[in-house]
Amino acid sequence: MTSPDRRRRARLIVGLALGSAALLGVGLGAGSDGWSLDALWRVGSSPDAALIVGQIRAPRTLGAWLTGALLGLAGAVAQGLFRNPLADPYLLGSASGASLGVVLVLAASALSGHAISLVTAHALAHLGLVSAAFAGALLGVMLTLLLARGAQQSTRLLLAGVVVGVVLSAFSDLVTTVAPEAMRGKQAFLLGNTGFLGWGSCAALAIGVVAAGALSWRLARALDALVLGSDTAVSLGVHLQHTRLALVAVMALATGLAVSQTGLIAFVGLVAPHLVRRLAPAPAGYTVLASGAAGGALLLLADVLARTLIAPQEVPVGVLTALLGGAYLIWLLHRRAAT
């Protein structure tokens, strides 16, 4: 490893840490009426300000970072696993599975006694949107694994993911056709929303970030070997089947958690690893963790912008991540074409 490389990596990590810390601070001051720092100063004295900053802004801000981190992490794992820079965390059916879960809960009361039994409808309504989305995401990935007969072949896995995605989306479309009242909620889920994150959500997300981070750090050596191709990886002593399954599990866990709390936020998982690889080429372990930090910073930036751009109204955060991410990718393509 050359020292300029090492310096670049160190610089990126410091930059991401400082940027994230600054954004976390900014997030506490970005309120529903634009910048309202006075609420911050009054936290100690007024219970109202304490409620707004402590119970709403703080968990929302931290939650946005954690969600972005999960997506960035999952994106880096996906791109490493598939050796494909276009891979994103939603690839293995988790997105469509989660949407189906959400739509079923939204439509439960309309479908009860008609397409599904009363007991099922009752159970669905009690399951809640978050759990249903998480269960749906995991179910989607499991279906993909079943269809691909394990995780051994990348192409098979990718194709199975696409098929499961299409089929599950078709099912949720079918449900919204029968119960159009679920449409509006589904639309909101597809757009993503960080506005409802509380401390409970943050705790779940934080556990997810720690678990997924630790797991992918342990799997980093295998990811590095996979970059050289399956045969080389095997010759380097990597147990392909177990490793790939473990990587898919990390992806599913991270994506499912993120999606269940905030809906389908676009582009963060795709862009964060690109950003990291471009700024500091490095072994997989570093790339995965730095992608997590980059994803967190990116989503938090989008969230702060969403709150303040047209305050007191809000821009959907998913629109902003797509715009920011899309603009970056276009710029990247343009640069590549020029050189």
Place this chain on the structure above:
Amino acid sequence: MLAASFDDPAPSWRPAAGGHVAVTAARVLRVGRHRTPSLAAGPARAGALPWPSVRPRTLARAITRVLASMLALWAGASLAAPADTLHDDRGEPVVAGPPARRIVSLLPSLTESVCALGACDRLVGTDRYSNWPQSVRALPKLGGLDDAQVERIVALHPDVVLVSTSARLAERLEALGLKVLALDSRSHADVKHSLFVLAQALGLPAAAQPVWDAIERQTRAAAERVPATMRGRRVYFEVDTTPYAAGAQSFIGQTLTRLGMTNAIPAVLGAFPKLNPEYVVRLQPDIVMAGQLELQTMAQRPGWGALRALRERRSCGFASDRYELLVRPGPRMGEAAAVLADCLAALSPRTDGSP
């Protein structure tokens, strides 16, 4: 686009598919969950709430009453057991407390209901779609049900937040210590139930009955104005160009039935069924009703030129404000019935006005 029609003109227009089976089932589910006959006994006793702040004697009396009614229930004499407490549509009881003074409403139909009950001045914020009466337009707009701005709502210090069921928002707001009332409005019965629950929460239990009576009166008056030649004609009411129609189970369909009209769409198809365009052409409804803009281009849809109702101008196109009134299940349902009756009266061959 359907999604647009859910978001823009009438987000409270929340069709429930599945026909009478689903509607009944939902009702059963709702009642089953909290053992309250939602309408049978609720409104009539809305005034008396014995549970909070009980004195020993009242307690004894209450116990006796409960025992007596349980006995009655056991004997099969009465199904309307002790149902003094009203519930919202999640089954949460509406406890008598200090009446709500600061209200946030996140559904246009509920905003209208609050105003109709005479508490418009207590509203401190609404969703972005609430636009009636005029005075609510000036209130802070707090987003929609699915992207409501939690921070702004909390900052307004509402005593109660009005939402519809199945909104994740309710959970979050309750976690932040706010009182949430979830109310469905899919049918006439829902609207009535919502009015009584709201009146209870507002501390105006006597206000609901007059509002409901007015709706009933207006609807009856409208029904009397429908020309005899029009009665029983088969109406196709389109709520979306995809096309989605208002079936007999929907609140729009229920109003049409009250006006003595027949719904062209069989009731088994549900409240707001999505139809094959060909099916509508084959139905050949006697009268077509839709938004004005949609109606203008309707005949250009493939094959729809063959609809006799369109060719012979037996159709009602409603301007957007009128249309909004029609697709909003709230206290203006009586007014909506009048709008429908106006159209039917104008269509009657006996009147000499242009169709």
